[in-house]
Amino acid sequence: MEEPVLEPTDFDTMRVGYGLHARLDVADLEDGWLPLFTEWLDEAGRRGVREPNAMVLGTVGAEGRPSTRTVLCKGVDEGGVTFFTTTTSRKGVQLAQSGYASVTFPWLIAERQVHIEGACHPIDRADSLAYWRTRPRGSQVAAWASEQSRPAESVAELESLYATAAQRLAGVDEIPMPDRWGGYRVVPDRVEFWQGGPDRFHDRVECLRDGDGWTARRLQP
Known part of the structure; x- marks a missing residue:
């Protein structure tokens, strides 16, 4: 074709x-x-x-x-x-x-x-x-999950990074600033x-x- x-x-x-x-x-x-x-x-x-x-x-x-x-x-x-x-x-x-x-x-x-x-x-x-x-919790998690501008092998890797950070911070009431x-x-x-x-x-x-x-x-x- x-x-x-x-x-x-x-x-x-x-x-x-x-x-x-x-x-x-x-x-x-x-x-x-x-x-x-x-x-x-x-x-x-x-x-x-x-x-x-x-x-x-x-x-x-x-x-x-x-x-x-x-x-x-x-x-x-x-x-x-x-x-x-x-x-x-x-x-x-x-x-x-x-x-x-x-x-x-x-x-x-x-x-x-x-x-x-x-x-x-x-x-x-x-x-x-x-x-x-003042940032939404999800945005705070994202800041911890991403080393901004670094290469990523795939979408799956990105999703894994966020999921890992979210799980690690799940029990933290006030997420600290990186x-x-x-x-x-x-x-x-x-x-x-x-x-x-x-x-x-x-x-x-x-x-x-x-x-x-x-x-x-x-x-x-």
């Missing part, structure tokens, strides 16, 4: 237009990046973005090659953006090597994105533990707000750290 012939993807048919929003006002960023970010985050949720706190985390290893993956933001304040992960994972190793990261919030339904760049460092273990205690798990904070020195514009003439405004404050400027599309 002959294999079906797959037609090449027609990328031209995927083109969509933009234009939900009026032009950004640089003055909206006079008080820094956080107020507008919070406003956009809330709007993304109202527009139906699934997990609007999902962000693409970019890291760079010792060899200079960039790597990205999606993680969940678990806190934002003037100090930066917080997320949690296995510290011995690929991204954890790369963060230890470079000390810097970028994150992108891709709110495509809302025709908006926010890009944040800066130093990235582990948060205090006490703060990680406070968040750990030493290899914790939080990180990206401390911004650059934040860019992007929103789609008609004819691909998009709107971009960036905030740059300036001492203890911020300066904002418009960028060409």
